[in-house]
Amino acid sequence: MPTTTGAIITAQTGTDPTAATPTAATPTAAAPTGSDGDGTRTTYGALWRRVPQELLFLLLTLPVVVIALTVLSTVFFTGVGLLAVVVGIVVVVASLYLARGIGLVELVRLRWAGQPATTPPRWETPGEPATTLRALLGPLVNGHYWLYLLHGMVVNVVLGLVSWTVTVVWLSVGLGGVSYWFWGRFLTDTDGVWLHEVILGWVLPGTTLPIDPLLAESLFQLALGLLFLLTLPYITHAFTLLHQFAARGMLGAWRSEALQREVADLSASRGAAVAAEDQSLRRLERDIHDGPQQRLVRLQMDLASAERKLTTDPDAARALIVEAREQAHDTLEELRALSRGLVPPILQDRGLLAGLESLAARSTVPVRLELQVDPALRLSSEIERSAYFVAAELLTNAAKHARATGIRLHLALRPVADEGSTGSTGTAGTTWLDLWVIDDGVGGARLIDAHGLQGLDERLRGLRGVLSVRSPDGGPTAIGAHIPLPAAVPVRAVAVS
Numbered sequence: 237m238p239t240t241t242g243a244i245i246t247a248q249t250g251t252d253p254t255a256a257t258p259t260a261a262t263p264t265a266a267a268p269t270g271s272d273g274d275g276t277r278t279t280y281g282a283l284w285r286r287v288p289q290e291l292l293f294l295l296l297t298l299p300v301v302v303i304a305l306t307v308l309s310t311v312f313f314t315g316v317g318l319l320a321v322v323v324g325i326v327v328v329v330a331s332l333y334l335a336r337g338i339g340l341v342e343l344v345r346l347r348w349a350g351q352p353a354t355t356p357p358r359w360e361t362p363g364e365p366a367t368t369l370r371a372l373l374g375p376l377v378n379g380h381y382w383l384y385l386l387h388g389m390v391v392n393v394v395l396g397l398v399s400w401t402v403t404v405v406w407l408s409v410g411l412g413g414v415s416y417w418f419w420g421r422f423l424t425d426t427d428g429v430w431l432h433e434v435i436l437g438w439v440l441p442g443t444t445l446p447i448d449p450l451l452a453e454s455l456f457q458l459a460l461g462l463l464f465l466l467t468l469p470y471i472t473h474a475f476t477l478l479h480q481f482a483a484r485g486m487l488g489a490w491r492s493e494a495l496q497r498e499v500a501d502l503s504a505s506r507g508a509a510v511a512a513e514d515q516s517l518r519r520l521e522r523d524i525h526d527g528p529q530q531r532l533v534r535l536q537m538d539l540a541s542a543e544r545k546l547t548t549d550p551d552a553a554r555a556l557i558v559e560a561r562e563q564a565h566d567t568l569e570e571l572r573a574l575s576r577g578l579v580p581p582i583l584q585d586r587g588l589l590a591g592l593e594s595l596a597a598r599s600t601v602p603v604r605l606e607l608q609v610d611p612a613l614r615l616s617s618e619i620e621r622s623a624y625f626v627a628a629e630l631l632t633n634a635a636k637h638a639r640a641t642g643i644r645l646h647l648a649l650r651p652v653a654d655e656g657s658t659g660s661t662g663t664a665g666t667t668w669l670d671l672w673v674i675d676d677g678v679g680g681a682r683l684i685d686a687h688g689l690q691g692l693d694e695r696l697r698g699l700r701g702v703l704s705v706r707s708p709d710g711g712p713t714a715i716g717a718h719i720p721l722p723a724a725v726p727v728r729a730v731a732v733s
Contacts, residue, residue, distance in 0.1 A: 283469035286350050290472040293349035294403040297479075300345070301396035304338045304388045312385065325376075332375040335385035339487045342392065342479075351480040354488040387486040395482055399475035406464055406471050413461020417454040535563045588620040589613065589647075595628055596645055601635045601675070606646040613649075615669070619719055622699055623647075623671055626692050626717045630673035633689075638677025638713060646672040649721070671717040679711035692717070 308331055315327030336359070343354050357380040375381040542556035583591040589607055596603035614620075627645060634640045650668045683689045683705045693703040699719050707713035 280469070283473055286476075287469050287472055289349045290476045291403070291407070291468075293345055293479075294399055294472060294475055296345075297396040298400040300342075301393045305393050308335055308338065308385065308389045312389070326372070329372055329375050332381040332385060335388045336375075336381060338388045339384040339483075342387075342483055343487055346476075346480050346483055349476050351476065354480075354484045356487065357489045383486045387482065391482055391486065392479075395479060399478065403471060403475060406468060410461045410464035410468060413457040413459075413464065416457035416461070420450060420454055420457070532567060535560050535567065538563065583620055583624050584617075587614050588623055591620070591624045592627055592645060592647065595624070595631055599631050599635060599643065601631075601640050601643050603631065603643045603645050606644060606648075608646070608648040615721065619669065619699065619721065622695055622701075623669065623717065623719065626695065626703075627671060627673060629692055630715055633681070634673065634675040634677060634713070638675045638679075638681075638711070640675035640677035640711075640713075642676050644672070644674040646670070646674065667721045669717075669719045669721055671719075672714060673716075674712060674714045676712050678709075679707045679713050680709050681705055681707035681713050681715065689715070 311327060311334060312331035315324050315329075315331055318324030318327055340356060343356060347353050359378070359380070360374075538556050538560040542553040542560065545553040545556065582594050589609070589611060592607065593605065596605050615623075631643060631645070634643050648670050650670050652666050652668060681689065683693060683703065689703065689705065696703050696717055696719065701717060701719040704716040704718065705714075707715070
């Protein structure tokens, strides 16, 4: 996998491993008070700040829906008329692709208008090859394409005409009313019907105002204009929310698809976990075979030789016994090292932070610790063990292969808002554990098959995590492990000392 993976994951995780001092992202600020359609709270002033974007969105809606209706209806009904020949199917499919493009443009317009992003559907099924036949016939059996076509030809057209008309009328009455005192005097027909007289005659029949009709009309128009302008933010926001509601229902991904992706991700994570566990067991088997097993065979041979020489050559037997004792001591130390590789005692007793401090102290290259988490933080044993081994492996790689003179070990918690789950606090979502190992070595690390980093990637995918690699030739190398945590884990950043 190329090193651009690091850039992609950096954008996703929100931390830059090559920065001077990476910091954990802070939670999203709480939203202001008031009511909004997406569950957040807004004030009247906040509605006014949205008016320019929402007004421009609504005013541009008419040309957008007219163009969409013209293009889609022309292409689609032309294809329907040509269904008797093969080319009709191609034209219908072309109209579906056009509807998809127009729908995506509408999502972009809504996003620009200040609405939350709507996740578009996944158009291609993962794992299926992209063939010409699939590209030609796939849209015909994909319900999303037909929903996009219905939205572009019917729903958005009707909604756009209504919202554009009401918005234009509301804005015209408001602006015309507050400026009537200026342009009303230039009207040539001063003997016509005055609007204030009509309203006053309807409310209070037979009543007349003892003032100049032009002045009375100007005051009435001013009051009417102010009323319309003061309520303009509610009109623009309501119609924008209506467009957003229609787009989310017809142009967004289905909940069932999200569930299917969740099941697929869980299956992939389970497969990656099984593969990582199998690889770990094979490595342990190889280490035992190459280390303690060979020493035990040597120990058995030395003891057999000492037994044979015990009566004939006691001094040689004594030397063999001493050597066998050394072999037993070395074997015991190697077995202890392997057991620490399974579950380090310090990790069980004192937690992840103490384990990382122990790794930094044992490293042959100076390690600068940047532990920006609560010192009392304890995570599940599985997450702590995986984070510890990833850090140990990365520190070992940096010491052995990177020719580094300094390493930074950075640990932080980072909250990420899940799309569509924002609440009144603005902090709903998933907390991620970010662990970065950054060295000043020669670089050139790659995430490729049959490589050490591939095993780390499989271990992280077993926890639904991600391994990011940024290692240009010449260095520096920044490798990050990102692990999602249970929702109960509190987020508390700690400054680096």
